[in-house]
Amino acid sequence: DIQMTQSPSSLSASVGDRVTITCRASQGISNYLAWFQQKPGKAPKSLIYAASSLQSGVPLKFSGSGSGTDFTLTISSLQPEDFATYYCQQYNSYPYSFGQGTKLEIK
Amino acid sequence: EVQLVQSGAEVKKPGESLKISCKGSGYSFTSYWIGWVRQMPGKGLEWMGIIYPADSDTRYSPSFQGQVTISADKSINTAYLQWSSLKASDTATYYCARSTDSDYWGQGTLVTVSS
Numbered sequence: 182d183i184q185m186t187q188s189p190s191s192l193s194a195s196v197g198d199r200v201t202i203t204c205r206a207s208q209g210i211s212n213y214l215a216w217f218q219q220k221p222g223k224a225p226k227s228l229i230y231a232a233s234s235l236q237s238g239v240p241l242k243f244s245g246s247g248s249g250t251d252f253t254l255t256i257s258s259l260q261p262e263d264f265a266t267y268y269c270q271q272y273n274s275y276p277y278s279f280g281q282g283t284k285l286e287i288k
Numbered sequence: 289e290v291q292l293v294q295s296g297a298e299v300k301k302p303g304e305s306l307k308i309s310c311k312g313s314g315y316s317f318t319s320y321w322i323g324w325v326r327q328m329p330g331k332g333l334e335w336m337g338i339i340y341p342a343d344s345d346t347r348y349s350p351s352f353q354g355q356v357t358i359s360a361d362k363s364i365n366t367a368y369l370q371w372s373s374l375k376a377s378d379t380a381t382y383y384c385a386r387s388t389d390s391d392y393w394g395q396g397t398l399v400t401v402s403s
Contacts, residue, residue: 230389279325
């Protein structure tokens with residue numbers, strides 16, 4: 182099974198900052214990597230698929246990169262509504278798997 | 289508009305059975321996989337399994353194989369997640385999501401198992 186490891190587990194940042202979250206796969210997954218945002222009490226929302234493709238309607242401030250085992254999600258110019266928990270997920274091979282999550286908090 | 293609408297919250301006792309649902313609309317239901325994801329209280333997302341409604345091809349995470357059953361009725365555009373004997377540790381919110389890359393999600397179904 183493929184293990185997904187996100188870092189950091191939590192992150193404090195200020196409005197206007199640019200932040201980067203990393204996701205590492207235990208083996209190569211090509212670009213079969215998605216990123217999600219989840220706010221308390223809400224369902225996850227898809228941000229990025231195929232490692233770097235933006236879902237329809239997602240602001241351009243979100244960007245993804247990477248291939249193989251190392252991936253990043255970058256959020257530029259943080260706004261109050263961006264403070265949430267972010268998850269990566271590999272869908273290269275079964276069983277699919279999520280990272281443990283990165284909680285982005287306001288400094 | 290693509291929508292996945294899940295059944296409502298459930299409160300059950302240990303040992304009881306349960307089947308929750310996820311109804312898709314706004315797209316061709318048989319053309320996309322539907323996955324199920326567990327989120328225990330205060331915890332992260334766990335991938336449970338996935339089904340292709342056109343032919344009911346189903347894959348499970350080893351962690352959930354034998355513990356739950358995933359099914360689908362393509363005639364009514366609905367996927368299901370069921371338990372034959374619930375445990376307290378099944379208390380969680382369960383989400384369905386469309387496609388292998390989980391592009392659309394249901395609103396979640398809270399399942400509480402308590403004696």
